[in-house]
Amino acid sequence: MTRVRRKKEQTELSVREAGKLGGNTTKQRYGRKYYQRIGRKGGMKTKENHGPNFYREIGCKGGAKMKATRSQEYFSEIGKRGSKVVSDLIAKGRKATT
Template sequence: MEVRFLEERKGKMTVEEAGRRGGLKTAETHGEEFYSEIGRKGGRIGGPKGGQRVRELIEEGKKRETE
């Protein structure tokens, strides 16, 4: 059913469809370990530092509101 739907649309797809197809293709070519590794890397890179920066920006904004 989905294949026929895509054929009727003649090459056009939504962002959602493109993301799903890209994710399926990535999973097919790289496997489950790939997702585990990029998840670990993302946690290390963004980790606490990312949250701290957001906290600092919020505090800075609050100070400016009171001035």
């Protein structure tokens, strides 16, 4: 495992720990919107480089993997949960307008 030294405390950090520390520092410095902006830029660049069908292709790969590893009951359960969330939101919206 690669280690990085901290200057102040002279303790060793793993690369993972150093990355987390750097990420938290960046988050404190720039905030959540910074990550949203760079994520959007990265997504647009990926779309530009690979075309709009790229996301469809990787989605299909992920879906096929999920289908192979999960049971029919799993998909039934997440469908019911999603339906409940939507119906609760609709009911909440109706109450807010009356």
